[in-house]
Amino acid sequence: MRKIISVIKREYIQIVRTKGFIIGTILGPVLMAAFIVVPILVQFVSVDKQEKIGVVDLSSEVFKELDKKLDQELKDGNRRYILQEFKIKEDLGLLLEDLNKKVLAKELTAYIYIPENISEGEIAEYISEHVSDFDKQGNIGQALSSIIIEKRLRGEGLDPEKIGQYMKPVQLDTKKVTTRGVERDAGGTFMISFVLVLILYMTVIFYGQIILRGVIEEKSSRVVEIVLSSLKPFQLMAGKILGIAAVGFTQYAIWALFGIAATKYSGNVVSRFFPAAANFPIPTIPAYIFIYFIVFFILGYFLYGTMYAGIGSLVNNEKEAQHLVMPVTMFLVVPIMLMMFVIKSPDSSVSVILSLIPFFAPILMLLRISVLLPPFPQIAASIVLLILTTILMIWISAKIYRVGILMYGKRPSFAEIIKWMRYR
Amino acid sequence: MDALKIEKISKRFGDFYAVKNLSLKIPEGTIYSLLGPNGAGKTTTIRMVMNIIIPDEGSIQVLNEKMDDKMKNRVGYLPEDRGLYPKMRVGELLLFFAELKDIRGQEARNRIDSWLERFDLANWKFKKVEELSRGMQQKIQFIATMIHQPDLIILDEPFSGLDPVNTKLLKDIMLEMKNQGRTIIFSTHRMEQVEMISDNICLINKAEMVLEGKLSDIKQQYGKNTVILDYDGDASFIRTLPDVEKIDDYGKFMEIKMKERSDPQDLLNKSVGKIRINKFEVREPTLNAIFIDKVGESNAQDNIGH
Numbered sequence: 001m002r003k004i005i006s007v008i009k010r011e012y013i014q015i016v017r018t019k020g021f022i023i024g025t026i027l028g029p030v031l032m033a034a035f036i037v038v039p040i041l042v043q044f045v046s047v048d049k050q051e052k053i054g055v056v057d058l059s060s061e062v063f064k065e066l067d068k069k070l071d072q073e074l075k076d077g078n079r080r081y082i083l084q085e086f087k088i089k090e091d092l093g094l095l096l097e098d099l100n101k102k103v104l105a106k107e108l109t110a111y112i113y114i115p116e117n118i119s120e121g122e123i124a125e126y127i128s129e130h131v132s133d134f135d136k137q138g139n140i141g142q143a144l145s146s147i148i149i150e151k152r153l154r155g156e157g158l159d160p161e162k163i164g165q166y167m168k169p170v171q172l173d174t175k176k177v178t179t180r181g182v183e184r185d186a187g188g189t190f191m192i193s194f195v196l197v198l199i200l201y202m203t204v205i206f207y208g209q210i211i212l213r214g215v216i217e218e219k220s221s222r223v224v225e226i227v228l229s230s231l232k233p234f235q236l237m238a239g240k241i242l243g244i245a246a247v248g249f250t251q252y253a254i255w256a257l258f259g260i261a262a263t264k265y266s267g268n269v270v271s272r273f274f275p276a277a278a279n280f281p282i283p284t285i286p287a288y289i290f291i292y293f294i295v296f297f298i299l300g301y302f303l304y305g306t307m308y309a310g311i312g313s314l315v316n317n318e319k320e321a322q323h324l325v326m327p328v329t330m331f332l333v334v335p336i337m338l339m340m341f342v343i344k345s346p347d348s349s350v351s352v353i354l355s356l357i358p359f360f361a362p363i364l365m366l367l368r369i370s371v372l373l374p375p376f377p378q379i380a381a382s383i384v385l386l387i388l389t390t391i392l393m394i395w396i397s398a399k400i401y402r403v404g405i406l407m408y409g410k411r412p413s414f415a416e417i418i419k420w421m422r423y424r
Numbered sequence: 425m426d427a428l429k430i431e432k433i434s435k436r437f438g439d440f441y442a443v444k445n446l447s448l449k450i451p452e453g454t455i456y457s458l459l460g461p462n463g464a465g466k467t468t469t470i471r472m473v474m475n476i477i478i479p480d481e482g483s484i485q486v487l488n489e490k491m492d493d494k495m496k497n498r499v500g501y502l503p504e505d506r507g508l509y510p511k512m513r514v515g516e517l518l519l520f521f522a523e524l525k526d527i528r529g530q531e532a533r534n535r536i537d538s539w540l541e542r543f544d545l546a547n548w549k550f551k552k553v554e555e556l557s558r559g560m561q562q563k564i565q566f567i568a569t570m571i572h573q574p575d576l577i578i579l580d581e582p583f584s585g586l587d588p589v590n591t592k593l594l595k596d597i598m599l600e601m602k603n604q605g606r607t608i609i610f611s612t613h614r615m616e617q618v619e620m621i622s623d624n625i626c627l628i629n630k631a632e633m634v635l636e637g638k639l640s641d642i643k644q645q646y647g648k649n650t651v652i653l654d655y656d657g658d659a660s661f662i663r664t665l666p667d668v669e670k671i672d673d674y675g676k677f678m679e680i681k682m683k684e685r686s687d688p689q690d691l692l693n694k695s696v697g698k699i700r701i702n703k704f705e706v707r708e709p710t711l712n713a714i715f716i717d718k719v720g721e722s723n724a725q726d727n728i729g730h
Contacts, residue, residue, distance in 0.1 A: 003493075006523040014511065222507030226568055228476050229501035230524035231493065406476065408505065419438060423477075 003231045007239025008246060015210065015247045025251050029258040032195075050074065051136070052082045054099055054111030058092075062114050062147055069143040081139075086111070103129055112140060119148055119155075193370030196293050197339070201363055204300045205332055207248050208308040212321055214240055215312025215405070224405050233402040241305045248301065292369050295383065300362030303390045304328065310397030313404030320411055335363040346372040356382050358389035396421070425488060427452045427576050427607035428473065433482030435468055442468040443479070444631040450609060450624065455602050457618045458611040459711075460628035461719055466611040467504055469628070470580050473609075474501050487575055497525050500574035504581045504611075506565050510554040514545070517553060518567060525572035532571075539567045543593075559590055566594065570601070577601060579610040583617055595621060615711040625711075629719045643708035650713065651680040651688050653695070654703035661698060667691060672713060679713055 015021055057063040063085045072080040088095050102108045110128030118124055124144060126137060146167060153163050215237075218224045227236055307328050315321045335354070342351045346368045355364040355374075361382040368374050403420040404412070412420070428450040435443045443465040450456045458466045471477045473484055475491045486495050509517055515536060522532035540546045543563045548556060556564070562585070569577065579598075583591055598608050598621060612618060618625060618639075625642065627635040635642065653659070654677055662678070663671055667686035672679040682688055688706045695701060709717070 002526065003524055006520060010512075010520050013516075014509075217509075221510055222503075222505045223509055225476070225503035225505055226501070226507075226521070226565065227524065229474055229499070229503065230496055230521070233476075406471075406505075423437075 004235050004239045004242070007231070007236060008243040011214065011240055011243025012246050012250075015244065016250065021247065021251070025254050028251070029255055029262075032255075033262065050078060050080065050082055051109040052084060052107065053140075054102065054108045055083055055085050055114065056088075056092075056095065056099070056111065057085060057114045058116040059114055059118050061151070062118065062144070065147045066112075066143055069147060070139060072139060084108075100127070103127065110136075112144075114144075118144075119151055193289055193367075196289070196370070197363055197367050200293065200297050200300060200366060201332060201336055203248060203251075203297070204304050204362065205329065207244055207301060208304045208328075210244050210247075211241060211305050212308040212312045212325065213318065214244070215309050215401075216315060216318055216321060219313065219315075219405055219408075220317055228406075233405060234398045236405075237306075237309050237398060237401050241302065241309060244305070245298075245301060248297075252297075288373075289370050292366055292379070296362040296366045296386075299383070299386045299390060303358065303362070303386065303393055304332065306390070306393045306397040310393075310400045310404075313401040314417070315411060316408060331359040332363070335360040338364065339367060342367050343371055347374065352378060356385060358382075358386045361386045399423075425452050426450060426485070427454075427487060428609065429485040429488075430469075430473070431483050431485075433469070433472060433479040433484060435465075435472060435477065435479050441631040443472070443628075446482075446628070446631075446633055448626060448633075448636070450607060452607050453602065453605050454623040455598060455608045455610070455621050456624045456626070457622040458609065458626050458628065459613075459615075459618065459715060460611075461613075464628045465631045466628055467580055470501075470503075470578055470609075470611065473578065474499070497572060498575045500569040500572065500577045502565060502569040502577075502579045502582055504584075508553045508561055508564060510552070512553055513550055514540070514553060514556070514564060515549040518564065518571065521568040522571045527572050535571055536567070539571065543567065558585070559587060562586060562590060563593075566597065570597070575606055577606060577608045579608065581612060582610050583612055583614055591617075615715060619711050627715065627718055634718050635714070639711075642714065643711075646709050646714060648706055648708055649682045649684065649686075650707055650709040651678075651682060651691060652703065652705040652707060652710075653678040653680060653701065655695075655699045655701050657699035659695075659699050662691070662695070665691065665694060672716070679710060681709065681713065 055063050055066065063083070067083045070081045070083065074080050086095060086099060096113070099108065099111045103111065106129075110126060113125040113127065115122040115124060126140060131137065150160075150163050150167065153166065154160055158166070218227070218236075224236070308325070311321060311324045311328065314324060338354060338360070342354065342364055345351055351364070351368060352374070354360055355368050356378070357364075365374075365379065365382045369379065399421045400417060403423060404417075426449050428448065430446060430448040433443060433446050434441065446465070446469060458469065460466050468477065472479045473486065473491065475496070484491055487498060489495055491499075512520070518536045518539075519532055522528070522536065527535065537546070537549075540549055543566075545560060545563060548560065553561065553564070566582075569579070577598075582594055586594065595617065598610075601608055622639050624637065625635070625639050626633060653662075656676065659673070659678060662668060662680065667683050667690060668680055669683045670681040680691070682691070692701075692704055695704075
């Protein structure tokens with residue numbers, strides 16, 4: 001046992017000291033934060049600029065109302081959109097050409113073309129250098145729609161006073177029912193669970209690759225037999241997998257600390273810069289999801305880790321390993337592709353069966369748990385199946401590893417591998 | 425007491441016998457060499473002794489006990505395929521190897537320092553293994569084999585790839601270990617080393633033992649029917665002489681096996697005047713000749729032919 005601990009210690013220290021680990025550990029949360037913060041930031045920052053928008057109003061009755069409706073304000077209280085009407089002097093074509101030039105010269109960020117019969121369904125146009133600012137296009141589209149619809153309703157003789165009431169949009173509030181009752185959930189909890197599933201997927205692949213590379217390094221540097229003069233192949237394999245698991249937990253612990261710190265202090269920071277974001281509730285992960293996450297990470301790690309170790313022992317270099325790793329990696333990629341289906345119908349029988357398949361369970365059962373908590377027997381069944389499969393995999397991998405780690409030269413055929421397993 | 429006792433072990437890989445019905449006894453405090461062409465089964469035998477692969481039949485006793493993890497701490501093993509973790513520092517790598525033999529803490533550190541000192545590697549302790557030359561890495565491997573002061577030392581092809589300086593260093597250490605009462609088993613192709621330091625030898629060919637015993641006894645068995653000739657000139661006429669059974673000619677040096685009851689003096693007389701003789705010695709055959717004789721010319725040519 002003390003020898004295994006020496007192996008674990010070596011693996012741990014060697015990996016934790018690498019630049020890759022240090023950079024990855026720091027960069028992980030930074031990237032994660034960047035994914036969440038940057039889009040928000042960009043939205044708020046880009047708002048902070050006044051935009052000049054030209055309007056060509058052939059119907060001659062929309063511009064004024066549009067100018068009134070597009071009253072979005074910047075943080076400093078100024079109007080976001082400055083609208084300017086352009087009238088036809090000689091020819092529509094000439095005017096549009098002139099406006100195109102203005103847009104290219106950045107005198108205008110965009111211009112809107114309103115056809116004469118817009119109320120009858122003729123199509124309006126938004127012309128700009130880039131058309132990917134969906135926020136702005138949404139604002140303009142909504143404003144135009146409500147103007148035209150109001151106009152049509154007035155045309156039907158409705159009381160202009162009441163039209164405002166009629167036009168009031170419906171508020172849709174999403175709530176989640178759990179055993180503890182009904183809770184408000186703006187989708188944040190689900191998003192975080194979704195992120196957890198992705199983290200599980202990425203770390204299992206990432207650490208699996210580290211195991212694979214470690215086994216290949218030991219084999220190709222020919223150090224393995226010196227090590228095996230002191231301990232059993234199984235002890236070496238177990239020590240390696242456990243040592244790298246310890247690295248994984250270290251990384252998770254660091255990330256969790258980042259996360260806790262972020263949720264504790266980020267609220268203040270965010271609301272200082274963006275008061276509007278303050279009323280967005282910070283999502284929390286229920287403890288049970290977190291516990292299941294740990295359970296499925298551990299099981300998934302050992303299941304895939306032992307497979308990667310077995311494969312590593314079969315090959316002479318990393319290039320050779322790629323062919324053999326493919327099917328294993330596919331087992332991880334397939335459930336990721338099935339995620340959308342499971343999210344939509346978490347309790348369909350197909351989802352239930354998929355989440356019971358041991359190779360998919362770490363990802364799909366965790367996903368089901370975070371979307372719609374399945375009955376406990378199903379969770380228990382998937383965990384038991386996963387444990388049994390992992391034990392079987394450890395047994396198979398250990399048998400292959402024992403022989404493979406000392407075999408150099410030609411990559412063995414499948415039949416040969418089966419033969420190895422029968423060696424005493 | 426026997427340092428190693430092997431009784432009728434066999435190992436098969438599929439239909440292929442790597443080792444067949446092999447029995448050995450190695451007395452304590454001796455240097456024992458395992459000889460044989462490539463693929464003869466030496467490494468498989470050694471791996472079975474080390475419990476890395478399990479024999480299909482037979483039993484192995486190391487230092488009068490069955491080989492297990494506890495016994496591994498009393499055995500030092502230098503495999504034929506040997507390497508080091510390239511990214512580790514020399515000091516911590518040796519500490520890791522020491523820990524795997526249950527030598528820990530200050531004791532391990534002291535031993536590492538004294539070995540590094542002895543091998544002139546003290547300045548390299550904090551360098552990464554990959555920065556070391558091949559010769560230095562081999563020294564590190566020897567240290568790893570000896571760090572726990574094993575009673576039984578097993579070296580698989582220890583001399584392969586060594587320069588003359590390191591060869592001498594290793595030979596000196598082997599003799600020193602023997603004088604401390606430790607037992608050394610090593611496999612090799614190079615007969616000169618065997619002749620100089622081995623007490624006992626075992627010759628394996630095609631999974632089976634062909635010859636075993638004390639080196640001096642074996643040589644005596646063959647008798648003094650060999651002539652070592654150190655010469656200059658054209659010696660091709662010797663081939664045609666009736667008393668000559670077999671010749672191993674190196675151009676300036678010739679090992680001649682005489683027919684039974686022939687007189688080497690005749691050979692000397694017939695050679696005088698035809699070639700320049702620098703040395704003429706009547707002796708037992710060299711181990712090289714015995715090896716070739718036993719393994720068979722065709723079998724050995726590819727593997728030994730220097």
